[in-house]
Amino acid sequence: MDDSQPRFLDDVTVELVRHSASDTDVLWAARVSTAGEQSLEEINKDPERSRGLINYLMRDRHGSPFEHNSMTFFIRAPIFVFREFHRHRVGWSYNEESGRYRELQPDFYVPGRERRLVQEGRPGKYVFVEGTDEQHKLVTEAMEDSYRQSYAAYQEMLEAGVAREVARAVLPVGLFSSMYATCNARSLMHFLSLRTKSEQAKVPSFPQREIEMVAEKMEAVWAGLMPLTHAAFVANGRVAP
Numbered sequence: 001m002d003d004s005q006p007r008f009l010d011d012v013t014v015e016l017v018r019h020s021a022s023d024t025d026v027l028w029a030a031r032v033s034t035a036g037e038q039s040l041e042e043i044n045k046d047p048e049r050s051r052g053l054i055n056y057l058m059r060d061r062h063g064s065p066f067e068h069n070s071m072t073f074f075i076r077a078p079i080f081v082f083r084e085f086h087r088h089r090v091g092w093s094y095n096e097e098s099g100r101y102r103e104l105q106p107d108f109y110v111p112g113r114e115r116r117l118v119q120e121g122r123p124g125k126y127v128f129v130e131g132t133d134e135q136h137k138l139v140t141e142a143m144e145d146s147y148r149q150s151y152a153a154y155q156e157m158l159e160a161g162v163a164r165e166v167a168r169a170v171l172p173v174g175l176f177s178s179m180y181a182t183c184n185a186r187s188l189m190h191f192l193s194l195r196t197k198s199e200q201a202k203v204p205s206f207p208q209r210e211i212e213m214v215a216e217k218m219e220a221v222w223a224g225l226m227p228l229t230h231a232a233f234v235a236n237g238r239v240a241p
């Protein structure tokens with residue numbers, strides 16, 4: 001494969017790199033207040049009680065027991081998604097690839113056929129509807145042409161000896177970037193409540209589809225690690241405790 005040729009991608013990557021996260025972490029943290037050091041032994045004694053306790057903590061928004069865990073994700077997504085992502089400040093740590101220290105790879109986002117293209121309604125209550133074939137063709141061609149041109153300009157400057165940190169100014173927000181993002185279940189729930197759209201949400205949100213694609217993949221991973229906590233989050237209207 002020729003690394004200098006643009007690649008056009010319509011999906012994002014989310015991989016769990018490492019974790020220390022389970023429902024028992026929540027129970028342990030919650031029970032220390034009543035069971036003290038014995039709380040660890042209590043965890044598996046009564047699963048129904050454990051489920052009930054997690055649900056109670058979620059419902060009454062006792063949030064801190066959901067912080068004693070950690071998940072590190074590798075995420076590859078367009079820069080415009082990272083701009084939204086990095087607004088989530090609390091309970092998150094980020095490290096992103098550098099455009100100063102390495103040559104940026106020509107991976108660019110082009111929406112897939114299932115991406116709804118047309119926005120209707122008023123701000124804050126947008127509805128997105130299908131684009132026509134012509135609109136999809138236009139979007140694909142306009143984006144690919146523009147990406148090819150800007151990446152060629154980037155390479156021309158690098159070849160002429162211009163520093164990476166200067167040449168990168170021509171690259172668009174549809175360029176893919178990579179980062180590690182570390183969070184805990186509480187900060188992830190806050191993120192999910194804002195960056196997913198769900199009929200089960202007590203407080204609806206209207207996220208951009210591309211960050212929602214990242215959020216959905218993160219939620220699926222997290223649901224596998226902490227199924228009781230995830231179920232309680234959904235059952236209580238997807239409100240972060």
Ligand SMILES: Cc1cc2nc3c(=O)[nH]c(=O)nc-3n(C[C@H](O)[C@H](O)[C@H](O)COP(=O)(O)OP(=O)(O)OC[C@H]3O[C@@H](n4cnc5c(N)ncnc54)[C@H](O)[C@@H]3O)c2cc1C
Pocket residue numbers: 087088089090091190194195205206207208
């Ligand atoms: C659908 C949608 C549209 C958006 N549109 C825009 C937009 O047009 N322009 C724009 O700039 N942003 C926009 N945002 C970003 C939004 O304003 C938030 O910055 C982002 O969602 C992160 O939320 P947060 O601050 O609650 O998260 P975090 O930064 O993770 O904070 C978590 C919580 O900690 C508390 N907290 C954190 N910092 C402070 C503080 N300084 N003071 C007091 N309490 C604090 C709050 O309770 C906060 O909810 C949008 C977000 C969404 C979901």
